[in-house]
Amino acid sequence: MVKENGNSDQHGHTLSLRLRVWRQNRGQPGHFEEHFLAAVPETASFLEMMDMLNEQLIREGKDTFAFDHDCREGICGMCSMTINGMPHGPLPGVTTCQLHMRNFRDGETITVEPWRARAFPVLKDLAVDRSAFDKVIQSGGFITVRTGSAPEANHTLVPKQVADEAMDAAECIGCGACVASCKNGSAMLFVGAKINHLNILPQGQPERERRTLAMVKTMDEAGFGNCTNYGECQAHCPKSITLDVIAKLNRDYLRARVKEFFSSTGKPSKGGE
């Protein structure tokens, strides 16, 4: 695909780059490592550029950089990289795998770091452990139904506006860029998206309060920070999830707390009548 002659800056459609990439082993302190990479086609994706760097390292007999990736088409949420301080890089609404090198300048220095948050410990180099998100989902990010034969399609009617809103929230791919961009390491955009997706649909109603309280509790226990309304998450989310989901999460949490507090036991109180 690419001719690697190492000296093609003049052609305009390849780049020479100075890369500062984070190197870290699990549980140990990390540091930046500097590498030069030439003849990067501007049509390459950021991950393909990282592949080229790793191939160069293999040829030099050096250790490659570990990084997460899977679909490479912007839907799985695996490609976690903070590029020049921006989770998923400079283009708003785009994942790292869908970011192309034409968005960088020839001769540019690019700093590549992992997601940085206490709840996402580094596994190796750029790969972090995001199982805290899985725990949040396991604690309530589902609806309980009997599986088996498919239900009749129009059995539960969903108004168009509700379906659209749920779909917008369901766009979240669970990448964790919201946590990485947040100055508080807060996961409220992710949790807000997941809770809203289910809490506004008819199928999500029976477990609405339980889900909200359980997911917030798990989120807190995982060591994420508290939202202080900076808005950085929305500005870095590759799916452009908005702060609306956080406002609605706050409202649902308050509602669940009030309902729980005044829940009826169905019996008269001991002291009464």
Place this chain on the structure above:
Amino acid sequence: MPESSCSPCCQPASIGKKIIMALTGLVLAGFVLGHMAGNLLMFKGPQAINAYAEWLHNHPEALWIARVILILSVVGHIWTGILLTLENRAARAGGPAVDATRRASISSRTMPYSGIVLLAFIVFHLLHFTLRKVALGDKDFGEDVYAMVVFGFSSPVVAVFYIVSMLLLCLHLSHGVSSVFQTLGLRNERWRGRIDLIATAYGWIVALGFISIPLAVLLGCIK
């Protein structure tokens, strides 16, 4: 990993803390507007402000109910503010080596700092005009609040400290008041811009109202 095994009352959930922050903040924000409006009576002359002060002192029950609510709000606000700030620092784990902030406002990023200066201001202000223990020489103003304020602000250092603190209050309120709506779930993309504007205007109205008094004394408009 969870590191607190504390009881839920001293470790409320993240959103619980935010709700305490927002409700106590709302009380304080309402108070500063009312306090500022009352202070503007300084411009109507000694009689107006002294009569207002006397009316307050003649209703000790109401005054103390308000004071208790304010003290509880200040304590609750500062307690959750400190918890939020410390927890958030720890959760961030240092952050990226390159800073690429896209939209967090100056006011949102300086909340703990503007807050700390406001706390220092509140302490000084209470010692100054409520308890009359500092920066008033050994004069006894009795019921003449007007004369006390004019004398208090005749020191440029004191007047400037008041003015700077009120500018920081403006900064704190312009994020805080907008934040209250988000925390209570009363905001969306359609309203966010307008609410931010309302919050900024609120901050400026409160601050400029307060500032007008030390400024007027400094410039000799109020004697």
